[in-house]
Amino acid sequence: MKLKTKLIHGGIDGDEHTGAVSVPIYQVSTYKQDAIGQHRGFEYSRTGNPTRHACEALIAEIEGGTRGFAFGSGMAAISAIVMLFKAGDHFIVGDDVYGGTYRVLSHVFDRFGIEVTYVNTSHLADIEAAIQDNTKAVFLETPSNPLLKVSDIPAVADLCKDKGLMLIVDNTFMTPYWQNPLQLGADIVTHSATKYLGGHSDVVAGLAVVKDEELGEQLHHVQNSVGGVLGPQDSWILIRGIKTLGIRMQEHEENTRQIVDFLTKRDDVKAVFYPGLKDHPGHDIQTKQSRGFGGMLSFDVGSGERAEQVLSRVKYFTLAESLGAVESLISVPAKMTHASIPAERRAELGISDGLVRISVGLEDIEDLIEDLTQALEG
Ligand SMILES: *Cc1c(COP(=O)(O)O)cnc(C)c1O
Secondary structure, eight states: OOHHHHHHHSSSOSOTTTOOSSOOOOOOSBOOOSBTTBOSSOSBTTTOOHHHHHHHHHHHHHHTOSEEEEESSHHHHHHHHHTTSOTTOEEEEETTSOHHHHHHHHHTGGGGTOEEEEEOTTOHHHHHHHOOTTEEEEEEESSOTTTOOOOOHHHHHHHHHHHTOEEEEEOTTTHHHHOOTTTTTOSEEEEETTTTTTOSSOOOOEEEEESOHHHHHHHHHHHHHHOOBOOHHHHHHHHHHHHTHHHHHHHHHHHHHHHHHHHHTOTTOOEEEOTTSTTSTTHHHHHHHOSOOOSEEEEEOSSHHHHHHHHHHOSSSEEOSOOOSSSOEEEOTTTTTTTTSOHHHHHHHTOOTTEEEEEOOSSOHHHHHHHHHHHHHO
8 A cells, every 4th residue: 555545545444334434532431341351352441442543543554663652652652762760860952942842851850760862863972972870772753843954863772772871753844644653663653643643733742753663562551551542533633634744744745845945035134044955954864865845934034024924924834833834834943942942052053043834734835935035125
């Protein structure tokens, strides 16, 4: 089965009892046992629910893993992954990972003895230099936010194999439509399904997929023990979202390509960050490890004041955090998603005050470009 077919028919397709073409929503907590200890695959919905199971089977199949897990948010998925480890274990984490990932590692799991070093994961040597005796895992996002820095997944995977570390990749920006980290050597792939997989700004959900069956058992043990599971209604919404992932990602990318073309031609835009640009630092690696470049881009309009002007003038771009939905969203990282990072550190990371981030939606491209034109020209 090819990927676009898998998105629609993968996992568990419809309902064999009634012929319903969509998986039913099993709004249920417990299941009748035929005799003591004899159940039909489901006992209690924290442990397993048929609608969630269909969602989990689907994400496992489209990421090319053996087992998938659905959680109540991306952060719940990431937290469950961290709970595979123990006090005294050390993680090497990308220095530009999602703010919530930084927060949970540095301000929650620090209390449980998880140690973290943040490095630029685009530089293999920086990862290698950060390895300690107690290092157990590398966690990265690629391309990252907001400068779309690319990390070489197969190269990091080789290093991890060599050093006996687990590689965890947050694949939220690319989605399994464009990039499959497990195929590239990662051990665990995770998603904020709130973004492209759900795709319509209507659900908060997280996913994790593993290749190794034993690791799958361990992650199920955590999921069932800690209990941050995705409910049946949201599992169904997510399955519905994933069915259109292919056409949405293609259209997101086509719109993005045209906006990038438009922005790179303008003198009043200082820089454009998009992995699809030939002069983007990670372009070659991105081309090797992914089938596309995605729908996220950033551009520098020169100053914080100018960025604020642009944001106050746009009509079709919604001023909001988050990404990956049908609606185009616009934000200023220095004042929004990355505001908690000290100005000096932001400058080191290259996140200037004039940087504007766009999650390109599925509106008509002529409207989007017209809107950006008037917002830039005032
Ligand atoms: C949003 C996001 C998360 C967190 O997901 P939630 O669903 O908001 O909990 C994690 N990683 C990345 C890259 C994200 O964009």
